[in-house]
Amino acid sequence: MERNNFLEIFEPKLAKAIEEYKNDKQTRLYEMLNYTLFPAGKRIRPYLVYLGAEFAKGGELTEEELESVLNLGVCVELIHNYSLVHDDLPAMDNDEYRRGRLTVHKAFSEWEAILVGDELLNLAYEKLLSFCAHGNMEMAKAGSYLAMQAGGKGMIKGQLLDLSGIKDINNLIQTDLYKTAYLLRGALISGAILLKADKEMIEALDEYALNLGLAFQIADDILDKDNIENSILRFIHEEKAQEMVIELTNKAINALESYKVRSMSLQKLAMMLATRKN
Numbered sequence: 001m002e003r004n005n006f007l008e009i010f011e012p013k014l015a016k017a018i019e020e021y022k023n024d025k026q027t028r029l030y031e032m033l034n035y036t037l038f039p040a041g042k043r044i045r046p047y048l049v050y051l052g053a054e055f056a057k058g059g060e061l062t063e064e065e066l067e068s069v070l071n072l073g074v075c076v077e078l079i080h081n082y083s084l085v086h087d088d089l090p091a092m093d094n095d096e097y098r099r100g101r102l103t104v105h106k107a108f109s110e111w112e113a114i115l116v117g118d119e120l121l122n123l124a125y126e127k128l129l130s131f132c133a134h135g136n137m138e139m140a141k142a143g144s145y146l147a148m149q150a151g152g153k154g155m156i157k158g159q160l161l162d163l164s165g166i167k168d169i170n171n172l173i174q175t176d177l178y179k180t181a182y183l184l185r186g187a188l189i190s191g192a193i194l195l196k197a198d199k200e201m202i203e204a205l206d207e208y209a210l211n212l213g214l215a216f217q218i219a220d221d222i223l224d225k226d227n228i229e230n231s232i233l234r235f236i237h238e239e240k241a242q243e244m245v246i247e248l249t250n251k252a253i254n255a256l257e258s259y260k261v262r263s264m265s266l267q268k269l270a271m272m273l274a275t276r277k278n
């Protein structure tokens with residue numbers, strides 16, 4: 001499925017995930033969750049969940065499989081958005097704008113942004129656990145893998161390294177892997193686990209995801225060239241960084257060489273991300 005078609009079914013699913021807060025007259029949690037999630041980003045991570053599942057299956061998903069993939073995709077997007085809200089806080093990156101409008105703590109308040117981030121994370125795991133009910137072992141395995149990539153051995157570790165100060169380019173690349181690539185890997189491989197990918201497939205997807213993730217972060221540094229404090233542009237020129245994006249993208253695509261047909265959409269996504277403008 002193309003990304004546009006995926007988004008058509010994913011967006012209502014994500015909106016439904018926060019509907020239950022709509023009638024709460026005592027808090028503005030719904031307003032804040034809605035502001036954070038809509039209209040929002042590229043939804044690359046939920047699409048990666050879908051592509052991981054499609055890759056593992058080697059063909060079209062059944063309606064039931066697609067439903068599970070969308071559920072897991074919602075959890076990944078909630079985790080991603082919590083990380084952005086918290087990353088923007090004054091104690092972290094202290095950013096005023098994200099996705100072309102005020103960050104959550106600027107549009108609301110700092111304590112509300114902390115709590116909305118907490119709730120996004122909490123809701124993700126509340127939902128994940130509910131999807132594991134009735135003995136859905138694949139969802140349990142996928143969720144546990146995702147949690148590891150998002151936590152203190154993955155994205156949170158990356159954020160800790162990032163905020164502790166970057167010393168050199170190797171230190172930066174290590175940080176970028178944890179901070180950015182691990183959640184992308186969590187999305188892709190949890191989708192593949194859901195559709196029972198075998199060991200060789202997971203190894204290939206792993207290599208794809210880490211290279212894609214690093215390329216994604218370097219492309220992000222190039223797009224955000226006015227802010228080079230923890231960026232690769234502090235250590236190398238933009239042209240060299242652009243070459244690295246191409247090199248890493250090729251490595252990602254080559255990792256799937258043995259699966260040429262079933263990896264078409266993953267190859268296409270890697271190329272799209274290497275040339276993205278936002």
Ligand code: GRG
Binds near residue numbers: 179
């Ligand atoms: C707060 C635990 C914690 C972690 C934060 C994700 C992150 C770690 C920090 C955000 C800062 C940043 C630029 C990280 C690199 C990853 C990245 C490029 C995030 C933006 O992802 P996109 O481009 O965002 O997919 P959209 O807006 O499209 O959803």
